[in-house]
Amino acid sequence: MDNLMQPFSLRVSEILDHAARYHPWRKIISRNVEGPIVETNWSSVRIKAKKLSKALQKLDIKKSDRIGVMAWNTARHLELWYGIPGSGAINHTLNPRLFSKQLTYIINHAEDKILMVDLDLIKILEEILPTCKTVTHAIILADKANMPRSNLPNLICYEELVANEDSDFEWVTGHETEACGICYTSGTTGNPKGVVYTHRSNVLHALTSASPDMINLSSTDRIMPVVPLFHANGWSIGYTAPLVGASMVMPGKEMTPEALYEMLEKGVTVTAAVPTIWLLLLNYLKEKKLKLSSLKRVIIGGSSCPKAVIESFQKDFGVKVLHAWGMTEMSPLGTICSFKPEVLELSEEEKISVQETTGHPPFTVELKLTDDNGNKLKNDGKTQGKLWARGAAVVQKYLKFDEKVVDNDGWFDTGDVATIDENGYMSITDRSKDIIKSGGEWISSIELENAAVGHPKIVEAAAIGVFHPKWDERPILVVVCEKGTRVKEKEITDFMSDYVAKWQIPDDIIFVEEIPHTATGKISKIGLRKILENQNYQHPDIQQ
């Protein structure tokens, strides 16, 4: 009675096969790392990927072997995206912006057998390769003419390697829950942890993220991922685009507004990146009085998107913003802010407010809020709670971790604090470890910081909770003022009281010259706590 339908394995090779079969000539325009802008298509990408799979097997790659890839967004990278899993191996994306020690750690931890590296990253390769214990071959993503000079022996030229093979190769098959790719989380504490995407999770994720209420990607779109393929599964765009037969533009390593604008004007209809990229681009466009002639939608995620960016894209350039939230651990899509009918009924101004949330989840993703004791909280758009996620492409275990990172009901703790409204629209309000718990109520450190930096003389502000005998925790604020200026404490608290409730106003303000930052430029609350500890800082109520 069961299982009378045909078997169909949800493996990523099916995605590329579909693209090459039904959308073979769809253009992929790519700025190569060597410099020139080149064109290819899904049919050619598939042929190159098959050649690569064949070559990798000759380099003794066996099923489930890991291959580390440190590369920018190019058409060549897409060949790897399919050639590596097609050979049975696992595509381990490496972020070249990590410290060498971190790179060495994750390459050794994943036991990568081969490294494939863009030619401009040769210096990093030279630095780390001697410390990578399991790596047997290094492949440079270049043609023979552009192979970099290096003191490393036996570097393999990618284009030569691939040119020596034919494409007569059957993709390696296997169960759909086999590993397909690995991405390590940067991890603010402890060592980076490896998230292992399966073939199945990648295919289901691509299917759901393409849907009309999510990215709404079709074969008539041309999508440019500015977000690097090594960030959080490349936001899955390397899978979603060929699944729907979309055309692509790959911007290479040039991230200047000029370079991105040049690529956007090659008929791009959808693009995706973090807010910083778009702030720079919007300024550039306004300064140069330029228009976006083909762009229709921009996906903004990675961190909260300022209202001004949303408004400028939509009002000044006629480009619809899709504010999104995700995590490396979620493949990465958690939510996208498209308009449900309830939102379509609102005024334009109210719609913009909705767009400041990160939206609602696709099919297969489920979110919930709880208090510290795991009691479910209501979705009223106000109540803050710990944010938990469940889904078909959400992590269950990290690589080489025995324990699951989900609770008994299968929920993954995102580490975020959020609100969810009646219509399912979610807003991150803080990280769990940064939220300030005052007398049973939760105060968002981010909200306090945003309120404070609105003051014209405040350059940076960090809110943290300190122990209080009566309220458990109370907020205090660490502030950096503009050089050579002074602001009175009361002026700041008065200013803030326009934006936050009275009982949330920080009890103390500490003026400093500098606030410590993490490697990725965020405020280091851990560093800040250490400084305060060293000074034996205590809440004023205790000091008195």
Next chain:
Amino acid sequence: MDNLMQPFSLRVSEILDHAARYHPWRKIISRNVEGPIVETNWSSVRIKAKKLSKALQKLDIKKSDRIGVMAWNTARHLELWYGIPGSGAINHTLNPRLFSKQLTYIINHAEDKILMVDLDLIKILEEILPTCKTVTHAIILADKANMPRSNLPNLICYEELVANEDSDFEWVTGHETEACGICYTSGTTGNPKGVVYTHRSNVLHALTSASPDMINLSSTDRIMPVVPLFHANGWSIGYTAPLVGASMVMPGKEMTPEALYEMLEKGVTVTAAVPTIWLLLLNYLKEKKLKLSSLKRVIIGGSSCPKAVIESFQKDFGVKVLHAWGMTEMSPLGTICSFKPEVLELSEEEKISVQETTGHPPFTVELKLTDDNGNKLKNDGKTQGKLWARGAAVVQKYLKFDEKVVDNDGWFDTGDVATIDENGYMSITDRSKDIIKSGGEWISSIELENAAVGHPKIVEAAAIGVFHPKWDERPILVVVCEKGTRVKEKEITDFMSDYVAKWQIPDDIIFVEEIPHTATGKISKIGLRKILENQNYQHPDIQQ
């Protein structure tokens, strides 16, 4: 290394849970069989479905038991759509238009334990129930006040049954390849055969058919399936709509243009049915000078859609036509005619020609053409071949058949002959058993018939191939002329030569008063062959 993502079972209960969680208040407007138009939503459908699951278990329904459902498209039917599989049982849709003997055959073949029947179909139930060996209970889909009078004992009232339960029920779980629904093919030869959809095939099918290049269904749509839920998996709309959180209109049993127009005007944005329905509606709209105020897209399938219908919807009413092809055996979606970039570049007239094809497949569906020896033929838009299908929601075995109905490479023979063009757009040209094979070339009987009935005095025409000593087969044409008129053979062949190649022109024309038809109103080629056999008909070249 493998399987580190969370488990997520592709079961249809996940679809309804998602709809109730993120689109709870989306309206479902339904014309009840009792008469009134009522409103419900996904949250309420889920509650009722859970109550039904609970009640079914009390009626001794165990996992994989079959429940036969004979019902029109109502919100209540949607409750069954989830309540039955939610209880672990299998939803066996029954077509009330079948002959009683056929109904009895398929109910006994599937071994249905319970029958659930709309109140207006009580006469059919009374007729067949005594012959249904495995049925232990019959449930009438009505409230107490509307229970029909019947001599059948122990009829259960659906609304009473459900009202007696609470919704505190966990959906029955299990492997995603477990059976979820059954639909029997009508079968022109032999007994009907049962196609068994799995939970997985239904979920994957709903996901792919919602995608932007297919139905493009979103939470802002309101979809009305005119095609009955008992036809070919209800074109999957009962799954696709809640998966994306769409609103629905369920038209009930009233299929008159007046009744359908009334329901379309309740904010419907997408609708779906066979061409006949739309021909009647378009005539009605023109006659009454009516407009379609909310409808944006119409999905037309089930049989080839006349160009005039496509043009009238698009030009007269501003409604985009999505010509589609599918089969009960394919869950049913095979292809939809949306525009790829290659088509967008064409003139408006050329686009209409493309829309006469049934379009291209979604991800997970693969089509190919072969000759009689299984050699793959090219996709050039001209070469006719046997059409084969592979996919995640395509049949592998029929119910209680030991042999697979796929070849060694997993291909299912659709029984159709088709062409596929360079861009993957497919056109059915004939049924395999009807195509005329003349000297190695294939002549479409349908093309000949269409060419002939263009003649103003020809009412109906049927082309069949008869044995020929030199060419294997040659076409002859059986013709019914308008009453009281006569047409010369040469006039017909001259007329046809404007539409088909010379060598395809039928060698003989036989004038008859009437052509035999099947139960569903199609020309019965089998019946026609029998008549000719009885007359010892032979090709003119043999007779001479």
